[in-house]
Ligand SMILES: N=CN[C@@H](CCC(=O)O)C(=O)O
């Protein structure tokens with residue numbers, strides 16, 4: 001079954017050879033073809049070029065994209081899309097003056113979601129999460145990382161990871177799973193954090209690894225959550241079982257967590273709203289992807305990751321949604337790209353590179369996702385008729401997507 005998309009006003013992120021990440025000044029460059037065609041065979045991109053070279057190419061289906069742009073689907077490398085219920089009350093509490101920290105100290109926050117998740121059946125969690133996954137696919141996400149971390153007991157963490165596994169089997173988009181039991185210290189371990197870290201290391205990690213339920217290990221390295229020593233212990237224990245680190249770090253405080261991540265060969269360090277010069281130096285000597293989550297900054301009114309500074313220092317940056325019930329109840333990557341341009345001063349080229357190729361890198365799917373390259377998965381967005389690609393982040397909050405194709409099929 002072949003599909004040809006013709007008369008594409010501009011085809012974005014076209015890379016003849018696969019580029020695994022884009023850093024520094026290179027992020028300003030977004031390769032495109034104007035007046036282009038794209039040929040899909042089954043679930044794979046097999047060819048593209050300019051319309052004048054199309055000749056008599058035949059296909060089972062023809063999609064005319066006159067006036068429209070085509071780009072690879074978003075690669076969202078940081079989400080918590082599997083959760084139970086919502087936290088609107090905390091949203092209202094913040095409007096009325098409480099901070100994220102004050103809400104967490106009252107037993108809200110992550111512990112609130114953990115209680116809800118523990119009391120919800122696996123089937124119900126699956127159904128709630130499947131609706132969200134379907135929504136983000138329609139908003140152009142074609143590869144996604146999903147974390148556990150609202151279970152906090154071994155049973156509830158496994159329940160979450162089984163839901164992620166089922167979503168992976170049932171949905172056409174690419175799903176990567178991360179084990180994040182070190183998300184908060186459960187109530188029962190309030191005065192015995194070491195006991196919880198021991199449980200994580202001695203029981204949870206080996207079980208998750210044995211059942212092959214995750215590729216990555218995550219820790220919320222933050223004051224009041226897990227310190228540098230906890231983070232280092234957990235990452236090392238994960239590594240022993242083949243779990244690669246991707247960590248939550250520098251969201252509220254900078255105290256050396258990035259260095260711990262880099263020393264443990266983290267694939268990505270995520271959040272980074274608060275960064276110091278040493279953090280940037282450490283990142284310069286690494287293969288670790290810095291991941292910014294601007295929707296989180298927007299929603300809970302915290303600083304935006306200084307991504308401009310990171311890119312100007314020659315580093316790569318990836319953009320992700322952080323979709324979760326507490327700090328980012330939205331998985332809309334189109335908004336993420338807009339917010340990165342508007343609030344973090346990324347150019348549209350930088351933001352699109354960050355949300356495609358660099359997002360793919362941050363979940364190790366760059367071999368098949370993140371660019372328009374022959375042999376990659378046919379995961380593409382066809383926009384409505386719009387004047388230019390800068391219009392995508394510029395006209396924020398509007399849906400510019402006409403069609404999303406995942407694995408060669410319209411979703
Ligand atoms: N910061 C830690 N984890 C999530 C929020 C968790 C929550 O509030 O439910 C985040 O990435 O923002």
Ligand SMILES: [Zn+2]
Nearest residue numbers: 078080248322
């Ligand atoms: Zn997160």
